[in-house]
Amino acid sequence: MIELVNLSKKYKQVDAVKNLNMFIEKGEIVGLLGPNGAGKSTAISMLSSLVEPTSGDVRFENNSILKNPSPLRKVVGMVPQEIALYTDLTAEENLEFFGRIYKLSGKALKRKMDEVLEQIGLTDRRKDIVKKFSGGMKRRLNIGVAMLHDPEMIIMDEPTVGIDPQSRNYILETVKRLNEERQMTVLYTSHYMEEVEFLCDRIYIMDKGNLIASGTKGEIKQILSSEKTISIKLDRLNDQFVEGLRENPLVNRVTVGEKEVTILVPREANMFSDVIKIAEAAELEIYSVDNKTPTLEDVFLHLTGRALRD
Numbered sequence: 001m002i003e004l005v006n007l008s009k010k011y012k013q014v015d016a017v018k019n020l021n022m023f024i025e026k027g028e029i030v031g032l033l034g035p036n037g038a039g040k041s042t043a044i045s046m047l048s049s050l051v052e053p054t055s056g057d058v059r060f061e062n063n064s065i066l067k068n069p070s071p072l073r074k075v076v077g078m079v080p081q082e083i084a085l086y087t088d089l090t091a092e093e094n095l096e097f098f099g100r101i102y103k104l105s106g107k108a109l110k111r112k113m114d115e116v117l118e119q120i121g122l123t124d125r126r127k128d129i130v131k132k133f134s135g136g137m138k139r140r141l142n143i144g145v146a147m148l149h150d151p152e153m154i155i156m157d158e159p160t161v162g163i164d165p166q167s168r169n170y171i172l173e174t175v176k177r178l179n180e181e182r183q184m185t186v187l188y189t190s191h192y193m194e195e196v197e198f199l200c201d202r203i204y205i206m207d208k209g210n211l212i213a214s215g216t217k218g219e220i221k222q223i224l225s226s227e228k229t230i231s232i233k234l235d236r237l238n239d240q241f242v243e244g245l246r247e248n249p250l251v252n253r254v255t256v257g258e259k260e261v262t263i264l265v266p267r268e269a270n271m272f273s274d275v276i277k278i279a280e281a282a283e284l285e286i287y288s289v290d291n292k293t294p295t296l297e298d299v300f301l302h303l304t305g306r307a308l309r310d
C-alpha cells in the first residue's frame with residue numbers, strides 16, 4: 001500500500017531521518033518504535049506529505065506522492081501528537097466543525113458523528129465542553145476527528161503519551177477493534193515497547209534517525225536468539241551485588257531495577273549457582289531467579305546499549 005524508499009530528512013546539522021526504507025500493507029498494524037528524538041514524527045510527517053523529504057521517495061499504490069499527495073491524503077487519517085481541538089466547543093461541535101472541513105453535511109455528517117462518538121466511547125459526553133475533558137478524553141476525540149472521513153488507514157503519533165492508564169487501554173483496544181472489524185490499516189508510533197508489542201504485526205525500530213531493526217515480533221526477538229534474559233528478585237540491592245554480576249565473565253549486560261536485576265547471558269549458560277554465590281557474598285536474600293522471554297525493550301538495549309526511555 002505504502003512504501004518509503006531511502007527517505008531522508010536533514011535539518012541544518014541534524015539528520016532527523018537517514019535512508020529509511022519501510023513498507024505498510026493493507027490491513028496491517030505496523031509499529032514504529034523508538035525513543036524521543038529517534039525521528040518517528042519526522043518519518044510519519046514525510047509519509048503523510050506534511051514535511052518534504054531532503055531525498056528519497058514515498059510511494060502509495062506504486063505512485064510517488066511527493067508531487068501529488070491527494071490520493072494518499074484521501075485515504076489517510078492523521079492523529080497528531082499535539083491535541084488539535086477547539087476547547088471552547090463541545091465534543092459534538094468539534095466533530096461537526098472538522099466534518100464540514102471534510103465536506104460532510106446533513107444526515108451523512110450526523111450519522112458519521114454518531115458512529116465516531118460510539119467508536120471512541122464519548123457518546124454520553126458529546127454535549128460536554130472539551131475544556132472539561134481529561135487528557136485521555138481529548139486524545140480519544142482527536143482520534144475521532146481523524147476517523148471522520150472514513151480513512152482506510154490511520155497514522156497515530158504517540159497517542160497515549162501523558163494520559164491515564166484507563167484511557168490508554170481504551171485507545172489500544174479501539175485501535176485493535178478498528179483493525180479487526182474494519183480492516184483498518186494502522187501505523188502506530190510509540191516509545192512504549194509494550195504497546196507496540198501488544199498491537200503490532202510488524203515493527204520498525206528507529207534510533208537517532210536510523211532504522212536499527214525491522215520485522216515481525218518473532219523475527220526481531222530472534223536477534224536475541226543467542227542470549228537469554230534472567231530476572232533476579234531480592235529483598236534489597238547493593239553495589240557489591242551489581243558489581244559482582246558485572247564482573248562475571250558470562251554476563252553481557254546488567255540492568256538494575258528497584259528490587260530486581262536483569263542480566264543478559266549466553267542462551268546455554270547456567271547462572272543459578274553463580275548468582276546465589278554473588279548474593280551470599282553481598283549478604284542479600286534472593287526471592288527468585290527466572291528466565292524471561294525477551295521483550296522488544298531487551299532488543300533495543302542489545303542493539304543500542306541504552307533503555308528505550310533513557
Ligand SMILES: Nc1ncnc2c1ncn2[C@@H]1O[C@H](COP(=O)(O)OP(=O)(O)OP(=O)(O)O)[C@@H](O)[C@H]1O
Binds near residue numbers: 035042
Ligand atoms: N522542524 C525541525 N527543525 C529542526 N530540527 C528538527 C525539526 N523537527 C525535528 N527535528 C529534530 O530531528 C530529530 C528527530 O525528531 P522527531 O521529532 O522526528 O523524533 P521523534 O522520534 O518523533 O521524537 P519525539 O517523540 O520526541 O517527537 C530530533 O533531533 C529533532 O530535534
